Amino acid sequence: MLKVILIDDEELILRGLLKIIDWEANGFTVAGAFSDSEEALAMAPTLQPHLVIVDIEMPGLSGLELIDALRDRLPYAKFVILSAHDQFKYAQKALQLGVFRYLLKPIDDNELSEALRLVRTSIYSMMEEHRNRTKLQLDIQHHLSSLKSQIIREAVCDGFIRQGKDKPEFYDELLYNYSFHLCYIQICTQLNEHFTYTPCSKSHIDTIASYCTDELKCANIFRQEDCLVLVMDSPIHNIDFNLLTKKFAGITGMPVIIGLTQAFTGLSGAHSDYLKSFNSFQEEVFFTTESTFFRIASRSEHASEDFSSLLNDSKKILPPVLLQLDIESYSNYCENIYKYILAMKNHTTPAAVHTFYGTLLNFVKRTSMSISGKNEDAFIPVPIPKFRHLADYNKYIVDMTESFLAEAINLCNVDSTRIVNQVKLYIRENYTESDLKLNKIADANFINYSYLSYLFKKTTGKNFSSYLTEVRIDEAKKLLLHSSLPINEIAKRVGYQNYQNFHYAFKNICGKSPNTYRMQYSGQNIAEI
Numbered sequence: 001m002l003k004v005i006l007i008d009d010e011e012l013i014l015r016g017l018l019k020i021i022d023w024e025a026n027g028f029t030v031a032g033a034f035s036d037s038e039e040a041l042a043m044a045p046t047l048q049p050h051l052v053i054v055d056i057e058m059p060g061l062s063g064l065e066l067i068d069a070l071r072d073r074l075p076y077a078k079f080v081i082l083s084a085h086d087q088f089k090y091a092q093k094a095l096q097l098g099v100f101r102y103l104l105k106p107i108d109d110n111e112l113s114e115a116l117r118l119v120r121t122s123i124y125s126m127m128e129e130h131r132n133r134t135k136l137q138l139d140i141q142h143h144l145s146s147l148k149s150q151i152i153r154e155a156v157c158d159g160f161i162r163q164g165k166d167k168p169e170f171y172d173e174l175l176y177n178y179s180f181h182l183c184y185i186q187i188c189t190q191l192n193e194h195f196t197y198t199p200c201s202k203s204h205i206d207t208i209a210s211y212c213t214d215e216l217k218c219a220n221i222f223r224q225e226d227c228l229v230l231v232m233d234s235p236i237h238n239i240d241f242n243l244l245t246k247k248f249a250g251i252t253g254m255p256v257i258i259g260l261t262q263a264f265t266g267l268s269g270a271h272s273d274y275l276k277s278f279n280s281f282q283e284e285v286f287f288t289t290e291s292t293f294f295r296i297a298s299r300s301e302h303a304s305e306d307f308s309s310l311l312n313d314s315k316k317i318l319p320p321v322l323l324q325l326d327i328e329s330y331s332n333y334c335e336n337i338y339k340y341i342l343a344m345k346n347h348t349t350p351a352a353v354h355t356f357y358g359t360l361l362n363f364v365k366r367t368s369m370s371i372s373g374k375n376e377d378a379f380i381p382v383p384i385p386k387f388r389h390l391a392d393y394n395k396y397i398v399d400m401t402e403s404f405l406a407e408a409i410n411l412c413n414v415d416s417t418r419i420v421n422q423v424k425l426y427i428r429e430n431y432t433e434s435d436l437k438l439n440k441i442a443d444a445n446f447i448n449y450s451y452l453s454y455l456f457k458k459t460t461g462k463n464f465s466s467y468l469t470e471v472r473i474d475e476a477k478k479l480l481l482h483s484s485l486p487i488n489e490i491a492k493r494v495g496y497q498n499y500q501n502f503h504y505a506f507k508n509i510c511g512k513s514p515n516t517y518r519m520q521y522s523g524q525n526i527a528e529i
Contacts, residue, residue: 002123003031005047007040008055020109026116037061045073050123056083067097078119149219152231155270179234179265182274184281187226188255191392195385200226204252234263241293249291257285258293287345289391305348307356314360322367323454331398338394357393358384361400368404420459431471434497438464473509480518487514
């Protein structure tokens with residue numbers, strides 16, 4: 001329903017206008033009736049009528065003066081004049097003011113109804129035109145915004161080069177001095193039992209993307225794996241990114257890391273800015289596992305820390321730990337490695353860390369093979385997956401080492417008794433050799449020397465040298481009691497080239513010298529002594 005206000009200084013005429021026709025039947029509702037032009041001027045902007053019917057001659061402001069004053073305040077209103085004068089000067093002025101109709105008193109109801117019909121048609125036509133114009137402006141604005149978004153995305157993702165297209169010249173004009181930020185939202189998905197990342201739920205990704213579109217008014221969003229990339233117009237106001245990080249972490253149930261770049265200007269370097277900032281963001285993510293927000297800074301040139309000294313230290317420290325199958329100590333050592341690398345994050349790269357862990361893993365595998373007695377010719381390097389986070393490398397290498405050692409333990413449990421018995425037999429058969437060493441026995445049985453030493457002591461409770469000495473002294477005691485061989489000859493027969501060494505070993509075990517032992521127990525059986 002259209003609104004109309006009536007203005008005439010004669011109360012009788014006002015009442016007549018209210019009753020002369022059925023206003024609602026003609027599509028109007030009377031919003032106000034005024035006999036004072038000044039009051040009408042004050043109230044009209046509040047009432048916002050579509051039609052103003054006004055007398056031409058009134059005390060104070062005349063009808064023409066009132067129309068002139070209201071034109072700026074009611075830009076879309078139509079004006080109809082009621083006048084008892086048909087003088088040309090009034091009509092001419094009314095035309096100049098854009099008056100829609102000039103009606104003479106006394107008012108004919110049919111003439112007024114026809115005027116209202118024409119006013120109504122004109123107003124509805126004008127309103128429709130305004131709606132169409134507004135819609136057209138919005139469509140143009142939307143298409144222009146979409147075009148800008150497409151251009152920006154193409155520039156950031158280097159689509160022009162990928163698609164073999166030349167960038168139209170007007171693109172630079174359209175986005176002259178365009179300033180933007182890149183915002184990265186990384187959802188830290190978890191490793192599963194197969195050491196691959198469980199994909200983030202599509203509904204979670206869509207929820208976050210919708211929030212960024214609706215609440216952050218970001219029109220440019222694309223996805224790279226589990227990372228959302230936002231191209232945000234600069235400047236950015238009133239966004240609490242720390243709160244946003246917590247919100248998104250609550251949506252996904254996983255840690256969320258958000259990084260925001262500085263403002264970039266112009267499209268010519270947009271792709272380069274994207275690559276550099278995304279690489280810097282990923283490097284920060286690599287060393288982070290908890291939800292956080294940070295502003296991305298250009299990382300300085302890294303020192304070439306390749307962890308070679310750490311690797312050399314590990315090759316010295318780890319074998320004894322692995323040989324004892326001490327996975328707890330190994331895990332603790334790996335945790336220390338993790339902390340050391342984390343402390344060095346500003347001096348290294350994920351690529352260097354990946355290489356280090358790959359080398360360490362294969363060293364551990366090779367050592368585990370030697371523990372189980374496998375020939376090193378059968379060694380096949382293990383490729384290490386490329387993980388997104390430093391902590392995942394640590395978890396992976398500990399888990400893989402457990403599997404390597406479990407395999408070694410299974411093999412060792414089957415063969416350990418047989419291997420130790422073979423060593424004992426070899427000692428019994430070859431104790432007379434003065435140069436008898438464990439490494440010789442290990443080589444003969446294709447077993448790692450360090451592991452064989454560990455296994456022998458674990459099984460017998462004695463190290464190889466002690467066991468060999470006991471065997472030699474036992475044989476020497478037999479010869480002392482049941483032969484007349486000189487003691488220095490006996491020493492040679494049981495594997496001692498140096499008599500002093502034999503004398504020391506014998507006395508250390510028996511508590512007396514070989515000569516005293518012979519004189520005291522000569523003729524007796526060893527079992528009786």
